[in-house]
Amino acid sequence: MIKKSLAIISIFIFACISSVTAQQLLSLEQCRQLAIENNKTLKIATEEERVAYYNKKEALSKYFPEIQFVGGYLHNQKNLYLIPSSAIPSSITLPIEIPNIGNTIPVSDEVRNAIHNVGKVDIKNIWAGGFNLTQPIFMGGKIVAYNDLRSYAEELAKTMKETKMTDVIVEVDNAYWQVVSVANKKKLAESYVELMQKMDSDISAMEQEGVVTKADRLSVNVKLNEAEMTLTKAENGLSLAKMLLSQICGLDISDAITLQDENISNVDVSKEADAMPNVDEALVNRTEIRSLELATKIYEKQEKIALADFMPNLAFTANYLWTNPNLFDGYEKKFGGMWNVGVVLKVPLNFFSNSSKLNAAKAETRIKKYELADAKEKITLQINQSAYKLNEAYKKLAMAKKNSEKADENLRYANVGFDEGVIASSDVMTAHTAWLAAHSDLIDAQIDIVLCKIYLNKALGRKL
Structure with missing residues (x-):
């Protein structure tokens, strides 16, 4: 019996550990690091940087x-x-006639072949080879310009x-x-469902007491169904948003991930003192500007090569x-x-070509140069x-905070009035809907500020 209990406890502990390890808790920095490590575009850029490095070494040679x-x-x-x-x-003709022979002596084929072979040059198998060394002395500045070009190309690959x-x-x-x-909207939808469930319970009890009609209860049921549908959409949206984040980070989309900031109630949207734009700062820091400047220098070096x-x-x-x-001796x-x-x-x-x-x-x-000037204008814009x-x-956030406070107060008065029987159920449901919309707008306003800060810092060339 004891062994059986220990086995059950072990299985339970193992299941708990597996559940915990299956959920990956990720911070923003961890997500960034994963994306940088797994992004295919960055891997290609790394290889292009390596190519530029070796091209620079080749130019030095x-x-x-x-x-x-x-x-x-x-x-x-x-x-x-x-x-x-x-x-x-x-045959050979002699100047005098020799008895029994005459003045003509025939030449045999063997003698003729021997004479022919005296002038033979054997060229059936010829071998030739050599080492060549060439040292440039003056190339019109082409080698210097080519090395400068490759140096700029390496810097361009890095930028x-x-x-x-x-x-x-x-x-x-x-x-x-x-x-x-989406996670905060899901929690908001859950709260909305709880509110509607409580109201559905209250309206059902009031119907049994004869205080409200069946039509009132059915109206609440419809709103409850809408709230549950909103929650389902929020859950699906959260799953899809996490799948997208997993894909960007190089994780399997089926992996269960939880974000460190997923359960925070308020996002840090404090107004920064240095939020004012500085165009000169951007023109110095933006990598796109540096890339175009380097590209301009590269083409200037190509002019020198030409x-x-x-x-x-x-x-x-x-x-x-x-x-x-050989014929040396x-x-x-x-x-x-x-x-x-x-x-x-x-x-x-060939001066024409x-x-x-x-x-x-x-x-x-x-x-x-035109592209560089155009890029500076677009970056300023x-x-x-x-x-x-x-x-x-920031203005939308201020208005969203006021609306959410008013929606909270309106919902509180509506619930009190409904409990005391002085406010109709339709007015309470309207207050619930307004509360949901106001808090949803507040979440959107907070996230919008975070994203706007990111886009502004990127536009200014600041470190993200």
Whole structure:
């Protein structure tokens, strides 16, 4: 019996522990961290940053000599013969006649072939190879501009990653506070259902006493059903909002999560002293502005690279070559080699195509400058709009607080009047509906201020 009781207790404890561990309690910072770790866009940005880093290292190598090996093998169908077979006579005519022979001596095929092979050059199997070293001396400033370009590209990759990280944080914060908003509306709907259930109970008792009619009770029943429907919608909305937050954080949407701020009754909406917008601060801090400035510098460097195509290029070269067969000491069927050094000068003469390339680079630079100026104007507008929306949100909050206080007082008087029989049930239900709407507006106003602060800080380029 004792063993059975211990087993039951163990199972109960295990079930409780499993229930607790299944629920993940997440703060806003934890949600941000999860989203940053799991976001695919940020992972892509990290790889792009790594690509820019290696491209910068590759650009640095342009200052150093380039060394390469070249080798080859060639098999020919035929050899070379320096003495043509047509030049070898089939007979030799003597100036005098020899008895029994005459003055013509025939040349045998063996002799003719031997003479033909004297001029044979064996080229059926040819091997060649060599090392080449090329050191740039003057490239018209192209190498310096290319290295500067790659440095700016690396900085651009970093700022673009910061921009994407800010977007992810804003997305997380928006989803997080939406969950908090829906969770508070769910609690509000639960309170509304409790109020309607109490009223339904009271109206049923009053009907039995003959104080109210059946129509009054049915009206309350309809309102109770509406309240329960509102609660169901709030529960579904909370589940969907948590699914969205889980997806943004990289969690499984089926995971049960609970937010640290989910059960707070009042959201911190204190008015900050530095809420006034500062456009100069934004133009310094916004990563989008830094990205466009870097992009402009990149295109300016591309102009210099295009301009370098007009300049002569000078390079030092050194080689070591060998061949088999070789001709360094007659014709030998073995490897033989030599080294050489020299200077290579390249003077471009295709000025027409180079001019087109330079003009295109200048046009692209102007485009980036226009985009930068346009972005500054839009950011200025965005800051003013965000500040205006925040001020409007504070005004809405003040009105929502007054409305909720009046709705609380109105509901209290309506309940007292209904209990004393001086107020009709329809008026009480109207007070309940007004109470629900006022408190729902209060929740929306509080969350709206939180989100407006986030959007304003993002517009100003502040750390979120």
